[in-house]
Amino acid sequence: MTIEPNSNGILVGTNLTKRYTDTLAVDGINFSISQNECYGFLGPNGAGKTSTMKMIHCLSPVTSGTLLVAGMDVMTEARRVKSIMGVVPQEQNLDPDLTVIENLIVYARYFNIPLREARKRGEEYLDFFQLANKSNSKIRELSGGMKQRLLIARGLINKPDILILDEPTTGLDPQARHMIWQKIRHLKKEGITIVLTTHYMEEASQLCDRVAIMDRGKILVEGDPAKLVEERVGKDVFQVWCEGGEKEELTRDMKSFDFSYEQVGDIIYIFSKNGDEELKNLIAGKYIKFLHRPAALEDLFLKLTGRRLRD
Ligand SMILES: Nc1ncnc2c1ncn2[C@@H]1O[C@H](COP(=O)(O)OP(=O)(O)OP(=O)(O)O)[C@@H](O)[C@H]1O
Ligand SMILES: [Mg+2]
The missing domain is CATH 3.30.70 (Alpha-Beta Plaits)
Structure with a gap:
């Protein structure tokens, strides 16, 4: 399947490429994600999903090609891009020395959110993710599912237009996974654009309007998951x-x-x-x-x- 560059969309990658010293991690991919879409990058380990996500949220520079977020180039307008984006990284990076609510408040400072507002939002999101009773707990006291919910709460603290979720449910039990799916659907209803990676095909089928299946840095197919299955399997x-x-x-x-x-x-x-x-x-x-x-x-x-x- 050849995916042609397409300039419409809130998130547009054109011949997007990421090269590390001796690895071509993302090999000239094209995608155009629409506002309020839930779009999934799928692919085996090492396919280039996280490398793509890291370029989207300005953590890792684009090697070549272009990546526009709401019309802004990630390479020249990283600050503005980051301000409209929420990120849940693949590797959990909560601050172990802080409590649950402190993690949210400190993170909010990166976006210059005043303390009072940060606390208010933090409490709202802890409530939304059923973590209110853990507000003053230390991170080490949380279960894997709780940490993952907290990471998503943290990603929402700046009220982003786009939420980047890199394997949001890996290692969680079915209850926690279903709860997160329900919250993702709720966020989508509120108008947020969601970009997701997952190794759970059921998760992608349930949540994503479109998926791109990647391998070795390239997108092999892209489309509505049910239609792709019917056409190709x-x-x-x-x-x-x-x-x-x-x-x-x-x-x-x-x-x-x-x-x-x-x-x-x-x-x-x-x-x-x-x-x-x-x-x-x-x-x-x-x-x-x-x-x-x-x-x-x-x-x-x-x-x-x-x-x-x-x-
Ligand atoms: N910082 C880095 N330096 C060098 N090579 C890297 C770096 N990060 C990733 N790679 C390499 O780039 C390729 C793509 O990695 P990436 O993390 O994007 O894959 P992924 O699709 O997210 O895989 P997984 O499903 O295991 O998370 C791999 O070959 C990986 O070893
Ligand atoms: Mg990854």
């Missing part, structure tokens, strides 16, 4: 656990029916464009252990980026 997946000679027989059958399939160890994944009854009957009649499920973003992710580990 299909409607259904049959997952068959094979024993003995079943694998050979099934792959022979799939070739003769012209279905696309993938073999992973003893499991064969068969992709069907339209919930094929004939295929369903064939599998149900011959195989004992199989799963018939809707195609998902994870299928597309693995199809595009492969199954090999990256680091």
